[in-house]
Amino acid sequence: MQKKLLELEFGERGVVREIRTSVHDLNCMGIRVDRELKMVTKQPIKGPVVVLLGEMQIAIGLDLAAQIIVDVIGKDA
Amino acid sequence: MADSTKKKITVLMVGNPNVGKSALFNRMTGANAMVSNYPGTTVDFTSGTLIEGRQEYEIIDVPGTYSLEPRDAAEEVAVRMIRDHPDAVVMIVFDATKIDRGLYIALEVMEQGMLCIVAVNMMDTAHDKKISVDTADLQKVLGVPVVATTATSGEGIRELAEQIRKAQVADLDKIIKRLNGEIPDKKSVGGCGGCGGC
Numbered sequence: 001m002q003k004k005l006l007e008l009e010f011g012e013r014g015v016v017r018e019i020r021t022s023v024h025d026l027n028c029m030g031i032r033v034d035r036e037l038k039m040v041t042k043q044p045i046k047g048p049v050v051v052l053l054g055e056m057q058i059a060i061g062l063d064l065a066a067q068i069i070v071d072v073i074g075k076d077a
Numbered sequence: 078m079a080d081s082t083k084k085k086i087t088v089l090m091v092g093n094p095n096v097g098k099s100a101l102f103n104r105m106t107g108a109n110a111m112v113s114n115y116p117g118t119t120v121d122f123t124s125g126t127l128i129e130g131r132q133e134y135e136i137i138d139v140p141g142t143y144s145l146e147p148r149d150a151a152e153e154v155a156v157r158m159i160r161d162h163p164d165a166v167v168m169i170v171f172d173a174t175k176i177d178r179g180l181y182i183a184l185e186v187m188e189q190g191m192l193c194i195v196a197v198n199m200m201d202t203a204h205d206k207k208i209s210v211d212t213a214d215l216q217k218v219l220g221v222p223v224v225a226t227t228a229t230s231g232e233g234i235r236e237l238a239e240q241i242r243k244a245q246v247a248d249l250d251k252i253i254k255r256l257n258g259e260i261p262d263k264k265s266v267g268g269c270g271g272c273g274g275c
């Protein structure tokens with residue numbers, strides 16, 4: 001199932017399929033197509049989402065997170 | 078003692094924030110560091126001296142950056158420092174647990190045609206997390222010296238300092254060919270990692 005990164009639920013894991021904004025800005029932070037990531041925190045009141053990428057936790061603003069399309073591959077408890 | 082007939086060489090330490098650049102810098106330069114403001118900016122940077130093999134180096138701890146397409150003032154300064162020191166050696170510092178992200182900035186720096194050397198820092202953390210990094214293979218692929226370090230314990234610092242003089246200009250076309258297996262591995266002789274420094 002495809003979702004916007006923004007829509008991943010807490011603990012859900014996905015693989016990045018498409019980046020609809022500056023690919024460079026996300027790539028240099030380690031987010032690129034085919035990379036697996038996991039949603040670890042969603043901050044309330046339009047705060048950033050935090051995803052886990054390997055050993056890195058990366059906070060991403062909501063607008064940006066809406067531009068990243070992922071394939072959902074599972075969910076951790 | 079430095080050989081006063083040799084020209085001082087500038088070394089720019091470049092890498093993502095929090096990879097241990099400053100810790101490595103402190104290990105290499107000891108107590109003579111100086112903090113300055115980069116001309117026309119509010120961004121501070123630290124510089125210090127290293128004498129190794131009778132050669133004097135001015136080491137500059139460049140503000141951490143994710144890329145050479147700047148997105149804030151500190152990144153802007155990093156880019157300017159590289160542009161303002163075309164003859165410098167760039168020491169690219171990786172966090173051994175986040176190699177892929179380090180490679181992004183590394184390749185951007187290598188594209189500039191500067192002399193490069195790579196330090197893969199935080200080897201202790203990588204070891205603890207059961208992440209292994211094949212620095213010899215990385216050196217073969219990149220064609221520049223790659224040294225494993227742990228800044229907090231001092232491991233690898235000596236070798237890192239010694240390898241600065243072997244810094245190489247990376248050849249991106251060759252890197253791609255090596256990755257595609259189009260260039261066979263050079264036979265390594267006597268522990269040589271094939272960085273081409275000799």
Ligand SMILES: Nc1nc2c(ncn2[C@@H]2O[C@H](COP(=O)(O)OP(=O)(O)O)[C@@H](O)[C@H]2O)c(=O)[nH]1
Nearest residue numbers: 094095096097098099100198199202227228229
């Ligand atoms: N375990 C470990 N910690 C390190 C190493 N190098 C630096 N650190 C720590 O990582 C943090 C960031 O280091 P720092 O030198 O400030 O990173 P910089 O942002 O790249 O200058 C500090 O808490 C350092 O003590 C290392 O090799 N191993």
Ligand SMILES: [Mg+2]
Nearest residue numbers: 098099100138
């Ligand atoms: Mg620092």
